[in-house]
Amino acid sequence: xxxxxxxxxxxxxxxxxxxxxxxxxxxxxxxxxxxxxxxxxxxxxxxxxxxxxxxxxxxxxxxxxxxxxxxxxxxxxxxxxxxxxxxxxxxxxxxxxxxxxxxxxxxxxxxxxxxxxxxxxxxxxxxxxxxxxxxxxxxxxxxxxxxxxxxxxxxxxxxxxxxxxxxxxxxxxxxxxxxxxxxxxxxxxxxxxxxxxxxxxxxxxxxxxxxxxxxxxxxxxxxxxxxxxxxxxxxxxxxxxxxxxxxxxxxxxxxx
Amino acid sequence: xxxxxxxxxxxxxxxxxxxxxxxxxxxxxxxxxxxxxxxxxxxxxxxxxxxxxxxxxxxxxxxxxxxxxxxxxxxxxxxxxxxxxxxxxxxxxxxxxxxxxxxxxxxxxxxxxxxxxxxxxxxxxxxxxxxxxxxxxxxxxxxxxxxxxxxxxxxxxxxxxxxxxxxxxxxxxxxxxxxxxxxxxxxxxxxxxxxxxxxxxxxxxxxxxxxxxxxxxxxxxx
Numbered sequence: 001x002x003x004x005x006x007x008x009x010x011x012x013x014x015x016x017x018x019x020x021x022x023x024x025x026x027x028x029x030x031x032x033x034x035x036x037x038x039x040x041x042x043x044x045x046x047x048x049x050x051x052x053x054x055x056x057x058x059x060x061x062x063x064x065x066x067x068x069x070x071x072x073x074x075x076x077x078x079x080x081x082x083x084x085x086x087x088x089x090x091x092x093x094x095x096x097x098x099x100x101x102x103x104x105x106x107x108x109x110x111x112x113x114x115x116x117x118x119x120x121x122x123x124x125x126x127x128x129x130x131x132x133x134x135x136x137x138x139x140x141x142x143x144x145x146x147x148x149x150x151x152x153x154x155x156x157x158x159x160x161x162x163x164x165x166x167x168x169x170x171x172x173x174x175x176x177x178x179x180x181x182x183x184x185x186x187x188x189x190x191x192x193x194x195x196x197x198x199x200x201x202x203x204x205x206x207x208x209x210x211x212x213x214x215x216x217x218x219x220x221x222x223x224x225x226x227x228x229x230x231x232x233x234x235x236x237x238x239x240x241x242x243x244x245x246x247x248x249x250x251x252x253x254x255x256x
Numbered sequence: 257x258x259x260x261x262x263x264x265x266x267x268x269x270x271x272x273x274x275x276x277x278x279x280x281x282x283x284x285x286x287x288x289x290x291x292x293x294x295x296x297x298x299x300x301x302x303x304x305x306x307x308x309x310x311x312x313x314x315x316x317x318x319x320x321x322x323x324x325x326x327x328x329x330x331x332x333x334x335x336x337x338x339x340x341x342x343x344x345x346x347x348x349x350x351x352x353x354x355x356x357x358x359x360x361x362x363x364x365x366x367x368x369x370x371x372x373x374x375x376x377x378x379x380x381x382x383x384x385x386x387x388x389x390x391x392x393x394x395x396x397x398x399x400x401x402x403x404x405x406x407x408x409x410x411x412x413x414x415x416x417x418x419x420x421x422x423x424x425x426x427x428x429x430x431x432x433x434x435x436x437x438x439x440x441x442x443x444x445x446x447x448x449x450x451x452x453x454x455x456x457x458x459x460x461x462x463x464x465x466x467x468x469x470x471x472x473x474x475x476x477x478x
Contacts, residue, residue: 063378082386090384100379104397104475113393114383148476159379166383 012075014039014170014201015060015092020069022055022225029055030066031226037170042196043203044212044233047222048248053205056222057172060203061085061092074169090118093163097175099155101147107134107158108143111165119166126165133161137191153184157191170201177208207252213237221245265440266449269432276432277453283349283428284415284461290354291414295361299369300391302362313362320359326420328352333424349421349428357414364406368399401473408465415461416454429453 015037022030030052037043045053058064060071062078062085071078073088101110111130115121121129134140137157147155156176163171173192177185189211196202196215206212212219212233219236221229223244229236237253240246266273302313320328329352333345343351372395380390400407422431429450437446 061382063382086384086386089382092382094379094382096375096379096382098373098375100373100375102376102379102394102398103477104401114380114385117389117393118384146475148478163383 012039013037013072014041014074015203016070016072017056017060018070020056020059020066020071022052022059022064022066022068029225030059031224033069033227035220035227035230037201037203039169040199040201041217042201042215044216044219045203045205045222046207046209046212046219046248046252047228051222052225053222054174055225057094057174057203057205060172061089061094063094086118090166091169092172093166093168093170094172094174095156095159095163095176097178099147099152099159099179101155101159101162103147106144106146107139107150110147110158111162114162115165130161130165133164134158136164136194137161151184152180153187156180156184156188160188160191160195164195170203171195173202173204173206175205175207177206209237209249209253221248223248259444261445262442263445263449265436265442266445269436272432272436273429273449273453276427276429277457279346279427279432280415280418280429280454280457283346283353283418283421283426284411284457286350287353287357287414287418288411290350291357291361291411294354294358295365296396298358298362299365302366303369317359317362320356321363325352325356325417326423328356329420329424345421345424345426348424349418349426353414353417353421356417357410360410361407364403364410365399367406368401368403369395371402372399397473401477404465404469404473408462411465412458412461415458419454429457 013036015035017033017035020030020033021028033056035043045056047053055064059066060073060078074091076084076087076091078084078088101107102113105113108127108130111133112123112126115126115129116123131140131143134143137160139154139157139161142150142154142158147158150158160171160176176192177188180188185208189208192202192204192211193215202215204211204216216233218230219233220227221236221240221242221244229240229242229245231241236245237249240249298313298316301309304310329349332343332352333348336343376394376398377390380394381387385393418426418428419430421428422434425431433446433450437443440446
């Protein structure tokens, strides 16, 4: 199953899951998930809705508990105690479908909150860092506005900057463009592409297949809580091995 | 109808009445602060993973909301001394108002917390903040904003409820006016004036609440 992992793979994976299983009551949401993500690798996770892809990345920072298996992030074994969970969360940034910016804080304060409160950095240092990152997602002139005053695309770019302010080793994207108006999708994808080019380790749940082709080292296809197929994008799109993958690609690419 | 209005006793008692207004403000503001503390603390305990704590809060809220305030204040003033806890009328009134207002505040603030989307908490946790930090730094302010009108009308009610503290002769407007009334028998004049004073007190409170809101909740929402 791992034969497609290419030379990007170094010795120690940044993120690895082995035998991860999760149930909601009697419903098996994740079924024996094994995957390994090398430092700097970009993974696109796709699949029909309800296939478990969001659940999977939410297990990586323990927003969802799982019942079986092991997850390692940056050399830390994600246990079920709060200490390792906190350690992992400080190392992994997450971007949500609904942005989830804090409405009562300005853009700048949104970025500064966690570095100051979770990492204990001082204010001046944090503000420098936040302004740099807002510059980088091209939104520095909005630093003193509140989230409600920004467009969806701008909010999502702030959310990316906010996550980057923690200097994460890896980033998780949970359908970052699904809640956006079509004309704003590109600005967010461009931000993600530039982040990828700088070597960030990324796992992206997305249906943006153009992004997958351009950025992904591997595309992983999930269905019914299990990994069905994984391959580099060229191979994944031109020669899908499984019937379910073909059906999914037919539906999603047929639209465009 | 040969009644002749005579405000002389009221005018003579005016300094007393004005001081009594200050007493009413004191009871109202201290009671409110205690009610907010109980309200926020109660909501935190109400969400605790530890079941007995949650039950304790539910029991407290139900007990307070289903018994008369007058009985509650009598209980603290007359019954607690039997257990060795003896308090002056004013602290008694503040505690009773705080406990009573707090029970209502718990339910109101809890509604506000529930109105905040789950994504806010998740974003905070994903950034490495602890549950307590998430509540304090992320959830609390938008939650209070969401229920601010209900909370302030509850606090206006609390302000007016201070008059019941006259039953244990706490120093406030109603008890002072009762004394002037029983000395002068000028019931209409006294209670007319007191009604006006309560109206002004409530109005001042509402202005203060509005001012606080325009400062503290000034961030835009969609």
